[in-house]
Amino acid sequence: VGTRVTLLTDFGTADGYAAAMRGVLATLAPAAIVEDASHAIEPGDVRAAAWALGRYWSGYPEGTIHIVVVDPGVGGDRRGLAVECGGRFGVGPDNGVLTPILSDTRSRTVSIENREYMLQPVSSTFHGRDVFAPAAAHLARGVPLEALGPAVEDPIRLASAGPAREGDVVSGVVMHVDRFGNLITNVGASVAEGAVEVIVEALPVGPVRTTYSAVARGERLALVGSSGLLEIAVRDGSAAATLGAGRGARVIVKTARNA
Amino acid sequence: VGTRVTLLTDFGTADGYAAAMRGVLATLAPAAIVEDASHAIEPGDVRAAAWALGRYWSGYPEGTIHIVVVDPGVGGDRRGLAVECGGRFGVGPDNGVLTPILSDTRSRTVSIENREYMLQPVSSTFHGRDVFAPAAAHLARGVPLEALGPAVEDPIRLASAGPAREGDVVSGVVMHVDRFGNLITNVGASVAEGAVEVIVEALPVGPVRTTYSAVARGERLALVGSSGLLEIAVRDGSAAATLGAGRGARVIVKTARNA
Amino acid sequence: VGTRVTLLTDFGTADGYAAAMRGVLATLAPAAIVEDASHAIEPGDVRAAAWALGRYWSGYPEGTIHIVVVDPGVGGDRRGLAVECGGRFGVGPDNGVLTPILSDTRSRTVSIENREYMLQPVSSTFHGRDVFAPAAAHLARGVPLEALGPAVEDPIRLASAGPAREGDVVSGVVMHVDRFGNLITNVGASVAEGAVEVIVEALPVGPVRTTYSAVARGERLALVGSSGLLEIAVRDGSAAATLGAGRGARVIVKTARNA
Numbered sequence: 118v119g120t121r122v123t124l125l126t127d128f129g130t131a132d133g134y135a136a137a138m139r140g141v142l143a144t145l146a147p148a149a150i151v152e153d154a155s156h157a158i159e160p161g162d163v164r165a166a167a168w169a170l171g172r173y174w175s176g177y178p179e180g181t182i183h184i185v186v187v188d189p190g191v192g193g194d195r196r197g198l199a200v201e202c203g204g205r206f207g208v209g210p211d212n213g214v215l216t217p218i219l220s221d222t223r224s225r226t227v228s229i230e231n232r233e234y235m236l237q238p239v240s241s242t243f244h245g246r247d248v249f250a251p252a253a254a255h256l257a258r259g260v261p262l263e264a265l266g267p268a269v270e271d272p273i274r275l276a277s278a279g280p281a282r283e284g285d286v287v288s289g290v291v292m293h294v295d296r297f298g299n300l301i302t303n304v305g306a307s308v309a310e311g312a313v314e315v316i317v318e319a320l321p322v323g324p325v326r327t328t329y330s331a332v333a334r335g336e337r338l339a340l341v342g343s344s345g346l347l348e349i350a351v352r353d354g355s356a357a358a359t360l361g362a363g364r365g366a367r368v369i370v371k372t373a374r375n376a
Numbered sequence: 377v378g379t380r381v382t383l384l385t386d387f388g389t390a391d392g393y394a395a396a397m398r399g400v401l402a403t404l405a406p407a408a409i410v411e412d413a414s415h416a417i418e419p420g421d422v423r424a425a426a427w428a429l430g431r432y433w434s435g436y437p438e439g440t441i442h443i444v445v446v447d448p449g450v451g452g453d454r455r456g457l458a459v460e461c462g463g464r465f466g467v468g469p470d471n472g473v474l475t476p477i478l479s480d481t482r483s484r485t486v487s488i489e490n491r492e493y494m495l496q497p498v499s500s501t502f503h504g505r506d507v508f509a510p511a512a513a514h515l516a517r518g519v520p521l522e523a524l525g526p527a528v529e530d531p532i533r534l535a536s537a538g539p540a541r542e543g544d545v546v547s548g549v550v551m552h553v554d555r556f557g558n559l560i561t562n563v564g565a566s567v568a569e570g571a572v573e574v575i576v577e578a579l580p581v582g583p584v585r586t587t588y589s590a591v592a593r594g595e596r597l598a599l600v601g602s603s604g605l606l607e608i609a610v611r612d613g614s615a616a617a618t619l620g621a622g623r624g625a626r627v628i629v630k631t632a633r634n635a
Numbered sequence: 636v637g638t639r640v641t642l643l644t645d646f647g648t649a650d651g652y653a654a655a656m657r658g659v660l661a662t663l664a665p666a667a668i669v670e671d672a673s674h675a676i677e678p679g680d681v682r683a684a685a686w687a688l689g690r691y692w693s694g695y696p697e698g699t700i701h702i703v704v705v706d707p708g709v710g711g712d713r714r715g716l717a718v719e720c721g722g723r724f725g726v727g728p729d730n731g732v733l734t735p736i737l738s739d740t741r742s743r744t745v746s747i748e749n750r751e752y753m754l755q756p757v758s759s760t761f762h763g764r765d766v767f768a769p770a771a772a773h774l775a776r777g778v779p780l781e782a783l784g785p786a787v788e789d790p791i792r793l794a795s796a797g798p799a800r801e802g803d804v805v806s807g808v809v810m811h812v813d814r815f816g817n818l819i820t821n822v823g824a825s826v827a828e829g830a831v832e833v834i835v836e837a838l839p840v841g842p843v844r845t846t847y848s849a850v851a852r853g854e855r856l857a858l859v860g861s862s863g864l865l866e867i868a869v870r871d872g873s874a875a876a877t878l879g880a881g882r883g884a885r886v887i888v889k890t891a892r893n894a
Contacts (some may be wrong), residue, residue: 377637377665377666380661382654382657411654411657411661411669412648413653414648414651414653414654415648416647416649417649427651428650428654431651431652431654432651435655435662435764436657436658436661437658437661437665440658440661552650554652555645555646555647555649555650556678586759587710587760588707588710588759588760589710589712599760601758601761602758602760602761
């Protein structure tokens with residue numbers, strides 16, 4: 118079975134850019150198995166790409182190479198990175214998209230600078246095709262990480278402040294809104310499980326439940342989602358629409374710790 | 377050549393949920409060939425998912441495993457199902473999404489209950505990752521259907537009343553609207569081929585034609601579509617938009633049977 | 636490693652039509668590796684499909700078979716084509732979608748007429764499933780191009796007038812608008828590199844730059860894009876929205892040739 122390579126971009130598919138990357142991979146690493154994670158990231162939304170990557174990168178088997186290209190700074194002086202962590206790899210621009218891998222203390226990172234492993238000439242607008250797909254293809258063929266370029270000690274990681282506690286009250290924030298309109302927060306399961314009341318932008322959501330079916334259709338609820346984080350949902354509806362809240366919305370969790 | 381596994385969900389791709397399922401499959405069944413049928417089903421639209429599944433499940437070779445996850449009841453008490461029919465498999469929630477396979481009289485169905493074949497712990501919101509992808513992976517590796525759990529004799533199937541005949545008039549309904557705005561009905565080819573006039577919600581569409589080019593651009597027409605069912609179309613346009621009709625719209629077919 | 640087959644359609648994915656094509660390929664050519672280029676072409680937009688195909692067809696390795704199905708004339712008298720060029724293949728309707736391959740002088744083309752290589756019966760609305768996927772599958776299995784049908788000397792190619800020069804002024808046109816709102820023109824790099832001023836529909840865009848970061852965020856710029864053509868962009872924004880311009884917009888390039 119070949120090495121797996123996944124693709125995450127903001128390219129859409131209709132312009133043929135994603136297929137151009139696949140063509141490079143098929144040419145340079147014909148035995149690799151290429152899978153689309155998504156090409157539907159909103160243009161330039163580095164934070165959304167990093168969020169999505171965090172959902173799947175470590176669930177793939179060792180050897181997998183995850184390409185992430187959301188790259189508004191393409192052609193400028195931002196670096197291109199390749200990172201290895203626990204036998205899995207990430208390849209993409211140095212703008213934070215690789216944060217979930219880079220944040221793992223075991224990771225080691227290089228700057229992709231060896232032009233031997235790029236398509237020539239390198240365009241100034243499409244490093245997905247000319248730099249990142251070739252780098253991933255060479256990694257898939259067994260080229261060692263270090264051959265791509267020099268070690269990097271200061272890759273850009275997206276800041277993500279954890280929630281703050283003051284007495285029985287934990288203050289967090291909505292980090293991501295998914296397709297279902299679920300509001301996913303930065304409040305972890307351990308806090309959530311002790312919550313007696315959750316409030317989003319001054320709107321009460323009630324206590325933390327274990328499943329959607331704990332409330333009636335159309336009702337809002339809080340629960341620990343599949344990422345181990347507190348989520349705000351509306352059963353068979355959209356919490357984002359119902360509560361008028363999005364990324365960055367403030368979340369208050371009242372806990373019973375000292376009650 | 378490995379076993380094929382197809383994915384049909386309402387997850388979209390941008391949140392990384394579909395990729396998380398692929399990661400599980402890649403880990404547990406690395407030799408399987410995973411293909412996206414779609415992740416673009418409207419959130420919670422069980423009927424649309426069942427429709428789509430009906431278009432492709434039996435056209436794949438024997439051994440193929442079709443995962444379908446449109447699952448508004450996740451985490452509640454609905455069962456998870458695995459079904460085998462003619463050497464092909466379906467895996468998904470017991471809410472009707474698997475209807476095209478379950479409706480085949482040859483099918484045999486089990487309730488997925490053996491926790492050995494699930495990821496641990498099973499989340500309450502993402503059985504696609506924790507239950508259905510693992511079940512499919514184990515089927516792909518040769519685990520027998522019966523090992524997943526006990527037989528089920530009463531899986532939920534979506535009701536689909538056939539058309540009604542009264543003399544020369546057959547009354548049907550629009551079952552699906554596709555991306556082109558075609559209105560696909562529950563009236564079969566044998567009835568359609570005898571039609572002298574088709575009417576959708578009181579709007580005349582004319583007789584049944586053999587191809588789009590039988591009418592001028594922008595004109596409406598009726599024809600037997602690729603599923604062997606009567607469809608209402610507008611040449612180079614959208615019948616749904618032109619006729620203001622959607623799923624559930626009433627269709628009258630006047631036949632010449634006794635004329 | 637199996638032969639690669641790519642799919643480009645205007646089907647979307649949610650109706651199961653694309654998966655139906657994949658099922659045919661999996662059945663008839665199980666060793667082929669099937670990749671989605673896109674199913675997101677706007678319904679009936681032959682020109683957009685040809686554009687996308689131009690971005691990737693030749694970047695895939697020899698042996699690859701590119702299926703393109705944007706086919707408003709399905710069921711009428713338009714021919715179905717298979718074309719070979721430099722060891723790569725194209726399969727699709729004779730309406731211009733295959734233009735990038737057909738325009739290569741090395742290409743040889745046949746009309747798909749041998750019913751042995753079609754699904755029976757052939758529907759009048761879904762040749763992607765019944766004609767083109769089977770033709771591609773048979774090519775993937777080694778059936779020679781000529782076995783599919785007779786040679787065609789006059790396949791339909793989309794007309795694309797090159798830019799016109801009058802003294803120091805080159806007049807071109809926007810050929811494609813991509814997901815980022817970039818306006819991609821028919822003006823080549825050699826002209827663009829001598830430009831002192833670019834004007835789109837009477838709005839000045841400035842000289843040709845080498846990269847997005849040459850201007851401030853939100854500013855418009857001209858540069859040579861990844862296809863070797865002059866593009867108009869807005870840094871971190873959409874040129875299409877900012878300039879109110881789309882496909883067919885007029886582009887004036889003032890060059891310094893004789894200055």
